Structure formats: structure tokens, C-alpha cells
Amino acid sequence: MRKLALSDEILMKVDKPARYIGNEFNSVMKDTSQVNIRFAMCFPDVYEIGMSHLGIQILYDMFNRMDDVWCERVYSPWPDLHEIMKQENIPLFGLESQEPIKDFDFVAMTLQYEMCYTNILQILDLAQIPLRSRDREDGCPIVIAGGPCTYNPEPIADFFDIFYIGEGETQYGNLFELYKKAKADGLSREEFLHEAAKIEGLYVPALYEVEYNEDGTICCMKPKYDDIPVKIKKQVQVDLTNSTYPEAPVVPFIKATQDRMVLEIQRGCIRGCRFCQAGMIYRPNREKKVDHLKDVAAALIKNTGHEEISLSSLSSSDYKELDELITFLLDICKEKKINISLPSLRLMRFRSISCRRCRMSKSSLTFAPEAGTQRLRNVINKGLTVDDIMNGSKQAFEGGWNKVKFYFMLGLPTETEEDMRGIPELANDVAALYYDTVPKEKRAGKCQITISTSFFVPKPFTPFQWARMYEPSEYLAGPK
Numbered sequence: 001m002r003k004l005a006l007s008d009e010i011l012m013k014v015d016k017p018a019r020y021i022g023n024e025f026n027s028v029m030k031d032t033s034q035v036n037i038r039f040a041m042c043f044p045d046v047y048e049i050g051m052s053h054l055g056i057q058i059l060y061d062m063f064n065r066m067d068d069v070w071c072e073r074v075y076s077p078w079p080d081l082h083e084i085m086k087q088e089n090i091p092l093f094g095l096e097s098q099e100p101i102k103d104f105d106f107v108a109m110t111l112q113y114e115m116c117y118t119n120i121l122q123i124l125d126l127a128q129i130p131l132r133s134r135d136r137e138d139g140c141p142i143v144i145a146g147g148p149c150t151y152n153p154e155p156i157a158d159f160f161d162i163f164y165i166g167e168g169e170t171q172y173g174n175l176f177e178l179y180k181k182a183k184a185d186g187l188s189r190e191e192f193l194h195e196a197a198k199i200e201g202l203y204v205p206a207l208y209e210v211e212y213n214e215d216g217t218i219c220c221m222k223p224k225y226d227d228i229p230v231k232i233k234k235q236v237q238v239d240l241t242n243s244t245y246p247e248a249p250v251v252p253f254i255k256a257t258q259d260r261m262v263l264e265i266q267r268g269c270i271r272g273c274r275f276c277q278a279g280m281i282y283r284p285n286r287e288k289k290v291d292h293l294k295d296v297a298a299a300l301i302k303n304t305g306h307e308e309i310s311l312s313s314l315s316s317s318d319y320k321e322l323d324e325l326i327t328f329l330l331d332i333c334k335e336k337k338i339n340i341s342l343p344s345l346r347l348m349r350f351r352s353i354s355c356r357r358c359r360m361s362k363s364s365l366t367f368a369p370e371a372g373t374q375r376l377r378n379v380i381n382k383g384l385t386v387d388d389i390m391n392g393s394k395q396a397f398e399g400g401w402n403k404v405k406f407y408f409m410l411g412l413p414t415e416t417e418e419d420m421r422g423i424p425e426l427a428n429d430v431a432a433l434y435y436d437t438v439p440k441e442k443r444a445g446k447c448q449i450t451i452s453t454s455f456f457v458p459k460p461f462t463p464f465q466w467a468r469m470y471e472p473s474e475y476l477a478g479p480k
Contacts, residue, residue, distance in 0.1 A: 002029075005093040005100075006081075014081045018253040019047035022073075022095030025251040026303065028060075029096055030070040036180055039063055040094055040101040040141070042074040042109040044119035050075040051250070052258035054312060055110055055147065059168050061246035069176060072096040073250075074107075076119045077126065085126055092126040102128050105179065107141040108164075111149035111156075114457070120145075120159055133161050133206055138189045142179075142196075150203075151234075151281055152460040154218065157205035161193060164202060166235025167267075167282075169243050171201050197228050201235040204228075234281070240267055241289045247299035251306070260308035260341065261300040265293060265325065269314040273370070274381045275412065277459035278314055290321035294328050301336060309333065310341035342366070365396055368407040371415075372422025379414050380464075386426075393430045397437045403448040404430065411456040411475055413467045427451050 004011075004021060011017035032038070041060055043050030050056065056073065063071035072094030077085060085092070091100035101107055107129065109120060121131060129143065130136045136143070145156070146164040153163045164171070175196060182192040197204040207228050211219040223230060237243050245264065252259075268285035269278070297309065309329065313319060329340050343366045369389055371377045377384055396404060408423050427449045434447035455475050458467045 002098060005090065005098040010081075010084055010088075013084065015078055016047075016254055019075065019078070020081065020095070021253075022098065024095075024253055025305075026248045027073075027096055027250050028064040028071070030064075032070070032097070034067075035070045036068040036183075037070070037106070037176055038094075038104040039069060039071040040074050040104045040107045041071050042101075042107060042123055043076075044109050044111070044116040044123055045076050046078060047075040047252070048254065048256045051252045051256040053110065053112070054262050054264060055168070057246045057249045057262075058244065059172070060250070061248075062169065062244040063172070065244065066173075066176070068180075070096070072101075072104075074101055074123065076122055082122065082126065091128045092123060100127070102141065104141050106144060108144040108146060110147040111145055112147050114149060117149075117156060120156065124159065132158050134158075136161070136189070140189070142189075142192070148277055148281060148459075151277075153203060153205065154210060157210075160205065162196060162202050162204055163232075164235070165232050166201050167237045168235075169237040170235040171199055174199050175202070194225070194228075197223075200229075200233050203232045236284070237267075238286065240264075240286045241292045245296060247296055248303035249300070251304050258310070259306070260310050261297075261304055261306045262310050262312045263293060263297050263300065264288070264312040265316065265319045265322075266313045270318055271315060271383060272381050274379075274463040275370075275409065275456060275459070276314075277462050280461050282314070285318070287319060287321075290325050290328075293325055297329060298332060301332065301338065307337070308339040308341055310343060312343075316342060365401050365403070366405045366407065367392065369426065370407065370409050371412060371419060372408060372424075372426055373419045376412060376415060376419045376422075380412055389426065390430070390433060393433055394437050397434045397447075400444065402434065402438075402444050402446070403450070405450040405452060406430075408451060408453045409456050410453050411470045413456075413464055423451060423453070 002023075006017075006020055011020070014020075041056055041063075043053055043056055050073070060071050060073065063069045073096070074092060074094055077092070084090070091102055093100050094104070107127065109123065111117075111120075124131050124143070129140060133143065142161050143159070144162045144164055145153070145160045146168055149156075150163045150165055153160070157163075178195055178199065179192065182195065187195070193204050194207065196202055197207050207224050208221050209224060210221045213219045249261075266285060266287040268282045269276070270285050271279055273279055300306075300309065311325075316322065319325070326340070326342075333340055367389070369377065369384055370380060370382050374386055393404060406427060410420065412419075431447050431449045455470075458464050458469055
């Protein structure tokens with residue numbers, strides 16, 4: 001019988017103990033005597049955020065379909081439990097088995113944003129795994145990093161054995177086969193990493209020499225051995241339709257940040273927003289076939305019990321079969337009273353969606369103008385005009401929506417005070433448009449325009465990668 005890593009006494013002391021007990025609906029349990037590889041999939045943030053991440057759900061499902069691999073989930077403990085674990089010398093554990101991840105074969109972390117870098121060290125420290133790769137001996141797990149932050153690996157290269165560059169569906173099978181062979185042949189840790197570096201898409205920092213310019217930028221990077229590739233090629237899953245996708249994802253006991261079913265309809269983006277790293281690194285754009293998406297949506301509804309389904313992509317309205325997919329979702333969701341969320345919509349393509357609003361019990365709409373003035377939208381190559389915004393909003397109001405959310409960014413290159421003032425002015429114009437468009441007797445309550453702002457962070461492999469990043473005081477002074 002599975003024993004919890006934390007005592008009842010500890011669980012009663014911490015906030016939201018359900019974060020740490022596992023055994024959620026659709027989680028996967030296996031017999032350790034029947035598997036060859038134990039894999040800890042870590043999201044270096046709190047449970048509610050990590051459970052909302054689609055990438056982990058995809059890899060968790062893919063790995064656990066392999067008979068000889070058991071993938072478990074790990075998240076950063078909240079500070080209250082962190083303190084207790086340090087005081088009582090409790091090693092960080094996998095949610096499924098409740099066993100220490102320091103005894104696993106692999107510990108992998110997905111790095112979605114730079115603010116989680118300190119949590120990398122938290123996870124390694126709590127797991128009782130040496131922080132630096134050079135200090136790990138035979139018997140320590142192989143520590144892997146994946147996700148968009150790995151495209152700029154050098155700031156954190158000392159802490160990882162392998163960086164997986166690109167999409168995870170392509171090479172993990174090859175890595176697992178190599179690991180099983182290395183164990184059977186009695187290879188050392190260093191010998192295994194040398195062989196792993198030959199797999200396309202895998203960067204092993206210990207096997208490269210990096211030289212820096214005086215300003216801290218990289219001058220050159222050279223492999224230490226002739227059989228190691230000079231350049232790392234990012235991995236792209238070409239056929240998304242036939243790739244693994246979770247039809248029975250784990251359903252948490254407590255409310256996650258994104259507490260809904262997620263249906264990935266495409267990957268990549270045909271746009272070229274100059275600030276957007278995802279739009280650059282996930283190229284080319286690849287769509288899933290609509291008939292396959294219908295089957296997955298039906299399975300998600302059957303297997304989860306969530307009350308909302310969201311379409312996942314960088315630009316949902318660029319999906320060619322969107323109208324057919326939405327029509328299907330409306331039919332299947334109406335009976336079960338499931339909400340449909342349509343994020344990442346382009347305002348220019350909205351009429352075909354809004355005309356179906358009358359058949360939806362409720363819905364949320366999200367648009368991303370990103371900048372408050374046309375000048376700044378041109379600078380970032382947003383490809384969106386004031387007329388597009390107003391016409392799209394009008395179509396939304398005519399279709400029955402009265403709640404619209406706009407995403408903006410502060411601190412973009414060349415931003416002025418006029419650009420910042422343009423954000424509330426644009427929102428006010430859209431709100432006024434609602435009352436001009438919808439007769440009083442047809443209004444479904446008051447108009448609600450929500451403005452969400454984030455601060456610009458220059459990202460590698462984007463046209464703005466060398467743009468300056470404002471000091472915190474400058475960022476905070478701007479919105480005032």
C-alpha cells in the first residue's frame with residue numbers, strides 16, 4: 001500500500017495539503033518492479049500553476065503509455081512546507097509514488113519563464129541532489145531542462161546535465177533506449193552523457209567550451225570532442241494530429257489556475273510579432289485535423305468532468321477549420337452545459353464566431369492589441385488597426401457578448417506616455433461602442449471591459465532580443 005511522504009501532522013499544518021498527496025483522478029500508478037525508467041517531471045512553481053501547464057500533461061501521458069517508464073509529477077512546495085521539509089530532512093518526492101526523486105533515473109524541469117530560475121535550485125536542494133552538474137556522481141538522476149527558456153541555456157548551464165531544445169515528442173524515446181542500453185552495458189554517467197549529446201536536439205553543457213565577449217555575450221561555443229555536434233538543432237513535431245495527446249488528463253483535487261479542459265488545435269504562428277518568443281521558436285505553424293480534434297474533445301469531456309473547454313494555440317482564429325470545430329463544440333457542449341473559451345482571437349476574423357453566440361450558455365472572449373496606439377502596434381508588427389479593434393468589438397457585442405478582455409504590454413521599445421495613455425482610452429472607446437451598438441432592451445447586463453497588462457521582457461531569438469529592459473522603478477512608475 002502506498003504511504004504518504006508527509007505525516008498527517010505535517011499535512012494539517014500546511015496550506016492546501018491536497019497539493020502534496022497525489023492520487024488525483026486520472027493520475028497513473030505503476031508497479032516499480034515492472035518499469036526500467038523512473039522519470040520525475042517537475043514544474044518549478046506551485047501545484048496550481050504547474051497543473052495548468054499543457055506541456056507537462058502531454059509528456060506525462062506520452063511517457064506513461066510506455067510500459068517500462070513511469071513518469072511522476074513534482075511541483076515546488078509552498079514556503080510553509082519548504083521550511084518543514086528542510087527542518088525535518090524530508091526529501092522532495094513524486095506525487096504518484098510519494099518516494100524521493102533523488103532515487104529516480106531522470107529529473108526533468110520545464111522552464112517557461114525566467115522568474116522560476118530560483119525554484120530550480122529549490123527543487124534540487126529539497127530533492128537532495130547536488131546543485132551543480134559537475135558535482136553529481138553515478139547514482140544521481142540525470143537532470144534535464146526543457147521549455148522555451150532552454151533556447152538561452154548558458155545562464156543556468158551549470159545546474160543541468162542535458163538541455164532538450166525543442167518539442168518533447170521527438171527524442172525522448174531515443175534517450176530512454178540509450179539509457180537502458182547504457183545501464184545494461186555498465187556505462188558511467190559521463191559516458192552516458194557523451195552518447196546522449198549525439199542525439200539531435202540534446203545539449204550537454206559539460207561537453208562544450210564557451211567563450212564570452214567583454215560585454216558578457218557569447219563569443220563562440222566549441223565541442224570538446226569531434227563526435228559531438230557543433231550546433232544543436234531544435235526539435236519539431238511535424239505531424240501533430242498523430243502525435244500523443246492526453247485524452248484523460250489528471251484532474252486536480254483543488255482548483256488550478258487554468259481549471260478547464262485544454263484542446264490544442266495547432267502549434268506555431270503565422271504572425272510575426274517582434275516581442276513574441278513563442279511565435280518565433282515554435283515555427284512552422286502546424287494544424288491538427290478537425291475530425292481528430294472532435295474525437296479528442298469528446299474524450300476530454302467524458303474523462304474529466306470539467307465545466308469549460310479552451311482552445312489552445314498562439315492564434316486560435318488562424319486555425320483554418322475553426323468554424324467547423326466551434327459548431328461541433330457548441331452542439332456537444334450545449335447538452336452538458338459546458339462553457340467554451342476562445343482565447344487568442346484575431347479581431348479581424350470574428351463574424352463567423354459571433355453569429356453563433358446565441359447558442360452558447362456563456363463564453364469568454366480575449367483579444368490582444370498589445371499596445372495602446374497605432375504607432376506602437378506598428379513598431380511591434382502587431383498587424384492590427386484601430387478599425388480592426390472597433391469592428392471586431394462591435395461584432396462581439398452584436399453577437400451577444402458583453403464581457404471582453406484586452407491584453408496589453410508595458411515597456412515596449414520606443415514606448416511613450418502617449419502610448420500608455422492610449423490603453424485606457426482605447427478601452428473606454430470600446431465600452432462606449434457597446435452602448436452605441438446594443439439597444440437598451442437587448443443588453444445582457446452592463447458592459448465589462450477588462451484590461452490586463454504585463455511588462456515587456458526581451459526574449460532570445462526575437463527581433464527585440466537586444467532591446468533594453470527597464471528597471472523595476474521605471475516599470476512601476478509608468479502605470480501611475
